[in-house]
Amino acid sequence: MSAIQLTPPAIDPASLGKVAVLFGGTSAERDVSIMSGTGVLKALQDAGVNAFAFDPAQRPLHELQAEGVDRCFIALHGRGGEDGTLQGALELLGVPYTGSGVMASSIAMDKIMTKRIWRFEGLPTPDWRMVSSAEECAQALAVLGAPMIVKPAREGSSIGLTKVTDVAQCAAAYAAAAQHDPEVLCEQFIDGEETTCPVLIVDGVAQALPVIRIQAPDGNYDYNNKYFTDDVRYxxxxxxxxxxxxxxxxxxxxxxxxxxxxxWARADVMIRKSDRQPFLLEINTSPGMTSHSLVPMSAQVAGLPYAQLCIHLLASASLDSRR
Incomplete structure (x- = not known):
């Protein structure tokens, strides 16, 4: 499979109707969501789309009906926006939305459930253990080996993530992850190159966009380096x-x-140094759209500029019940 070269779609902005760009929300990724949504909103408005901002943390969702909204662009990240709950509410309201539906959003947000399905389907993903205490975290380290990644099962943007190299670090790592989610994932560390690859539905078919190779300072691709520094090479x-x-x-x-x-979505993949085997880490069904975000970067290389990417995604808005 090779990366596609996209031709920006010819879509009349007026045909998209009244659009609510959903961003903000209540998750730990609120700040990133605001950056994503602000960029999307400006791009849509500049293109002539009748779009406005809507923060579910400040307004009840049923007001979308009162506003006469025709479709929503979801620029929310994390729980309450990316985990199927918002999608379910929009299904009940009958308002089409961008991205995955209720079931896929819910599953993809849960890293443990995602890995179970991928493993069952024969897809490569690092070995893991779900733990519920610091003691179980230490036991997982004995099985998985050091280094080991400890993270919340249902968070994004590397929030609550710790790289553990010694059993003495397990208690603090578990506490940092459990602060965000009672389900904590201990994952085998893959030593190698970090990459990410977006997927975009084009003419009804899932197409991979160009792969991005990520080179972070000391291999530390954390929340700060992802969004607030220019030290990472993409x-x-x-x-x-x-x-x-x-x-x-x-x-x-x-x-x-x-x-x-x-x-659309974006999957994170590690390439093991020893044998160049790729391993799927997780998949994001509402990827970032900030100035540092990776889907716009890859789409640009494939011939789809930021504004046209936003239009393409908005035009794909749909409902599970109408598929």
């Missing part, structure tokens, strides 16, 4: 051998389809 084109890029794209599309995703 290589797109990735510079990977063509067969490696194609394999990552193939696995990412399979991962997307296996969970029943729609619209």
């Amino acid at each position: 290589l797109c084109p990735s510079g990977l051998p063509a067969d490696e890029e194609a394999e990552i794209q193939r696995q990412v599309v399979r991962a997307f389809n296996t969970l029943g995703c729609r619209g």
Whole structure:
């Protein structure tokens, strides 16, 4: 599979109707969501779309009906926006929305459930244990080996994530993750190169966009480096051998389809240094759209500028009940 070259779609902005860009929300990723939504809103308005901002943390969702909204662009991240709950509410309101539906959103938000399904389907993902105490975290380290990643099962943007190298660190790592979610994931660390690959529905088919290779300072691709510094290098084109890029794209599309995703998503993949085996880490069904975000970067390389990407995604808004 090779990366596609996209032709910006010819879509009449007026045909998209009245649009609510949903951003803000109540999750731990509120600040990032505000950055994403602000960018999307400006792009849509500049393109002539009748779009306005809507923060579910400040207004009840039923006001979307009173506003006469025709469709929603979801720029919310994390719980309450990316986990199927918002999607379910919009289904009941009958307002089409961007991205995956209720089931796929819910599953993809839960890293443990995602890994269970991927493993069952034969997709490569690092070994893991779900733990409910610091003691179980230490037991997982004995099984998985050091280093080990400890993180909340249902958070994004590396929030609550710790890289553990010694059993003495397990208690603090567990506490940091459990602060955000009672379900804590301990995951085998894959030593190698970090990449990410977006997926976009084009003409009804899931297509992989160009792979991005991520080079963070000391390999520390944390919340601050993701959004608030310019110290991370993003290589797109990735510079990977063509067969490696194609394999990552193939696995990412399979991962997307296996969970029943729609619209768009972005999957994170590690390439193990020892044998160049790719491993799927997680999939984001409402990826970031900030100035540091990766889907716009990859889409630009594929020939789809930011504003046109926003229009394309908005035009794909739909409902589970009308598929």
